[in-house]
Amino acid sequence: MGFPLCIVPHRPRAFREPGTIDSAAVYVVCTMKILVTGGTGVIGTAAVPALLRDGHTVRLLSRHAERDAASFPSGVEPFAADIGDAAEIDEAMAGCSAVLHVAGIVDEEPPETTFDSVNVEGTRNLVQAAAAHGAPFFIFVSSLGADRGASEYHKSKLRAEDIVRTYPGPWVILRPGSVYGPGDETISTLLKMVRTLPAVPMVSLGEQPFQPLWYTDFGEVLRQLVQRQDCAGRVLEIAGPEVTTTDAVLRKLSEITGRAVPRMTIPVWVTEVGVQALEAFGGMGKKMLQNAGLTPPLSAAKLDMLLEENVIAEGAHNALLDFSVQPTRLDDGLRMLADLLPEQLPGDGVGAIHAATYSAEIRHAPRRARELLDQICDRIDEVMPVEFSAEPGTPRSADTGDTLTGAVAGRGHFQVRLEERTENRATFVTLEGHPLAGVMQLHTEDLADSVRFSVHVAAQPANAFDWLAMRTIGGPMQRANWRGMVRRVVDLSGGEAPAGVAYEERTLDDREVQDLRTFARRVVQQQQRLQKTDDALR
Numbered sequence: 001m002g003f004p005l006c007i008v009p010h011r012p013r014a015f016r017e018p019g020t021i022d023s024a025a026v027y028v029v030c031t032m033k034i035l036v037t038g039g040t041g042v043i044g045t046a047a048v049p050a051l052l053r054d055g056h057t058v059r060l061l062s063r064h065a066e067r068d069a070a071s072f073p074s075g076v077e078p079f080a081a082d083i084g085d086a087a088e089i090d091e092a093m094a095g096c097s098a099v100l101h102v103a104g105i106v107d108e109e110p111p112e113t114t115f116d117s118v119n120v121e122g123t124r125n126l127v128q129a130a131a132a133h134g135a136p137f138f139i140f141v142s143s144l145g146a147d148r149g150a151s152e153y154h155k156s157k158l159r160a161e162d163i164v165r166t167y168p169g170p171w172v173i174l175r176p177g178s179v180y181g182p183g184d185e186t187i188s189t190l191l192k193m194v195r196t197l198p199a200v201p202m203v204s205l206g207e208q209p210f211q212p213l214w215y216t217d218f219g220e221v222l223r224q225l226v227q228r229q230d231c232a233g234r235v236l237e238i239a240g241p242e243v244t245t246t247d248a249v250l251r252k253l254s255e256i257t258g259r260a261v262p263r264m265t266i267p268v269w270v271t272e273v274g275v276q277a278l279e280a281f282g283g284m285g286k287k288m289l290q291n292a293g294l295t296p297p298l299s300a301a302k303l304d305m306l307l308e309e310n311v312i313a314e315g316a317h318n319a320l321l322d323f324s325v326q327p328t329r330l331d332d333g334l335r336m337l338a339d340l341l342p343e344q345l346p347g348d349g350v351g352a353i354h355a356a357t358y359s360a361e362i363r364h365a366p367r368r369a370r371e372l373l374d375q376i377c378d379r380i381d382e383v384m385p386v387e388f389s390a391e392p393g394t395p396r397s398a399d400t401g402d403t404l405t406g407a408v409a410g411r412g413h414f415q416v417r418l419e420e421r422t423e424n425r426a427t428f429v430t431l432e433g434h435p436l437a438g439v440m441q442l443h444t445e446d447l448a449d450s451v452r453f454s455v456h457v458a459a460q461p462a463n464a465f466d467w468l469a470m471r472t473i474g475g476p477m478q479r480a481n482w483r484g485m486v487r488r489v490v491d492l493s494g495g496e497a498p499a500g501v502a503y504e505e506r507t508l509d510d511r512e513v514q515d516l517r518t519f520a521r522r523v524v525q526q527q528q529r530l531q532k533t534d535d536a537l538r
Contacts, residue, residue: 031055033095038102040068042181046219049535061092070525073533083122093129098137098226101126106153115156123160127167135169144177170232177239178310181215182340192433194253195413199264210310211239214328221323236319239312241327256338257391339403341431343524347517349437349460351467356505358482359454365495369444369451370423372493383488385481411435420523427523435466439520453489455482458516
């Protein structure tokens with residue numbers, strides 16, 4: 001079970017309601033091996049670094065565990081398995097002192113992926129395997145409203161809760177509210193809509209209340225909970241400190257992005273008909289919309305949950321108050337989320353991937369290659385091909401990990417992130433919501449009597465809408481923009497480029513696409529690992 005590392009006192013409260021957890025308890029932190037499912041989702045990306053911070057080893061269970069673990073710092077042990085496979089789960093459980101079961105689905109893609117196969121039977125497999133391996137502490141992440149919701153999702157979570165209650169060892173059921181963070185399916189989707197759509201669709205008047213919880217706050221709760229077997233046998237409802245509405249969140253996101261997008265109010269019955277029509281096509285219908293540049297914000301389950309009002313019921317206790325967590329204000333969480341959307345790699349879009357290089361040999365430049373790249377990154381907003389300070393607070397220089405926000409007339413706002421910076425190279429990757437899925441690299445090189453500056457771009461349209469735009473005015477406009485950027489760098493350098501701007505373009509073959517995607521994933525994972533290492537050390 002590990003050995004004690006330190007004694008951690010919880011911050012005392014002035015009073016405690018009957019039946020709540022004693023937040024003044026003192027517990028001993030013991031390092032252990034913890035099996036985590038769903039470690040790559042919004043909740044998992046906060047929980048895993050938090051667990052590592054206490055010195056635990058995390059066994060990360062997912063279908064692509066080796067690849068997924070590369071995004072985390074040391075201390076994460078990959079285990080490739082499917083929670084639907086009882087034999088694989090049994091092997092994964094060996095040697096673990098606790099189980100954190102986060103994995104679950106909100107949308108079905110039958111017949112392969114259903115609420116019953118993942119949320120219910122996956123939980124059953126984990127419970128049975130844990131029982132067979134000494135019954136370690138079992139923490140199950142359910143959903144706020146599971147006990148009263150009419151959606152098929154909530155029904156599946158309640159059936160899973162019933163399975164957990166039969167577990168012979170210590171267990172805790174957590175019912176979090178709408179957990180939001182990078183790539184979540186609710187607020188992140190609203191953010192992308194505000195940035196990219198001419199009008200944002202809203203069910204009814206957008207007055208349905210919900211109680212969002214910032215993902216790192218919930219990760220901190222989970223970090224503390226693995227040591228709190230005094231919570232065993234409890235069902236804890238946890239939500240953020242503020243109740244809000246879709247309309248209020250949209251207004252705040254418009255303020256944060258500086259983009260006042262009109263609402264397109266859709267009656268509930270029209271939304272229900274549209275969702276039913278979409279789901280009649282199954283997963284193919286959803287894929288068709290995504291390829292057309294339209295992310296379906298609602299499924300039948302999500303619509304039901306929206307209408308059910310995702311809040312702590314009046315008179316019920318919010319267990320967030322029973323942990324040493326300083327809750328993140330919604331305004332602060334939304335502002336942080338604005339720069340935390342996930343990357344959109346080459347291969348995530350549609351159509352062929354085109355690679356282009358724009359370059360110039362700069363003579364009589366007073367700076368060598370390394371100094372020139374420093375200067376470019378320090379003044380990135382001056383040299384980029386389009387406006388790159390489109391939102392309040394957008395950085396005007398580029399350091400590793402920075403997210404830059406640009407704007408294109410008729411397309412809205414888009415973002416890129418500086419993932420890698422060496423002495424002579426700066427690698428940017430597009431983020432979700434960008435019209436392209438790709439990589440841009442700025443490169444400087446010392447020659448015998450000059451400095452070569454190059455822009456390497458490899459990308460494909462993000463969706464069918466952007467594919468059409470690139471086939472018409474987008475492609476020529478992009479080429480003109482990149483040529484203009486090279487000329488601005490020449491001017492910035494203080495030198496001259498007598499030969500002008502050189503240009504090369506070609507379409508990548510399958511192997512080159514795979515190599516590019518591997519490279520892009522590597523630099524992204526490296527940056528994610530650095531960030532999560534920082535999170536684990538805090």
